[in-house]
Amino acid sequence: MILTHFANHQADVLVGTQMLAKGLDLPLVTLVGIVLADVGLGLPDPFASEKVFQTLTQVAGRAGRSSLGGKVIMQTFMPEHYAIQAASQHDVNGFYAQELNYRKQLNYPPYTRLARLEYRHADSAKAEEESQKTANRLKVKIEAEARHQTEIIGPVPSFFAKMDGVYRWQIIVRSPDPAALLRDVKLTDWRIEIDPISLL
Numbered sequence: 001m002i003l004t005h006f007a008n009h010q011a012d013v014l015v016g017t018q019m020l021a022k023g024l025d026l027p028l029v030t031l032v033g034i035v036l037a038d039v040g041l042g043l044p045d046p047f048a049s050e051k052v053f054q055t056l057t058q059v060a061g062r063a064g065r066s067s068l069g070g071k072v073i074m075q076t077f078m079p080e081h082y083a084i085q086a087a088s089q090h091d092v093n094g095f096y097a098q099e100l101n102y103r104k105q106l107n108y109p110p111y112t113r114l115a116r117l118e119y120r121h122a123d124s125a126k127a128e129e130e131s132q133k134t135a136n137r138l139k140v141k142i143e144a145e146a147r148h149q150t151e152i153i154g155p156v157p158s159f160f161a162k163m164d165g166v167y168r169w170q171i172i173v174r175s176p177d178p179a180a181l182l183r184d185v186k187l188t189d190w191r192i193e194i195d196p197i198s199l200l
């Protein structure tokens with residue numbers, strides 16, 4: 001309803017969240033303001049910069065979609081960050097090159113693969129105990145099978161450590177083939193994502 005009014009020029013100013021990034025074609029929009037453009041860059045997720053860059057580029061793309069032209073103003077506490085710099089110049093190739101360089105240095109995808117294992121339980125101590133046991137079993141298997149390029153990150157509480165009264169713990173497996181490591185491991189009640197798009 002609100003977007004319809006805005007698209008029909010019944011409203012001239014729209015304040016919104018990331019929903020505005022979702023490919024709306026609004027040719028009369030000539031100015032986009034982005035507050036806290038750097039929000040999300042500090043999240044403990046190797047894909048955080050990519051997500052921020054995508055969102056900023058998409059939101060900025062709402063302005064100037066007609067002959068009227070457009071302007072984008074970003075407010076940020078991190079103007080020097082490469083994701084902010086690249087988004088401000090709509091430099092997809094520059095961001096891609098820098099992001100690949102960092103991921104190569106840190107051994108994150110596409111230079112390796114990840115698996116995210118998440119355990120949930122209403123009892124916080126039980127969630128931690130099960131996570132520690134599983135991580136130890138995986139470490140023993142890695143050593144026994146001489147998987148020198150495989151490592152375990154965690155276990156740690158998930159970023160959103162408690163949701164709906166349930167505690168969440170996670171283990172990240174970084175490996176050329178994490179599925180092969182997990183294939184014969186009994187992981188009852190674990191949620192497993194191979195090649196997750198987020199570690200949050």
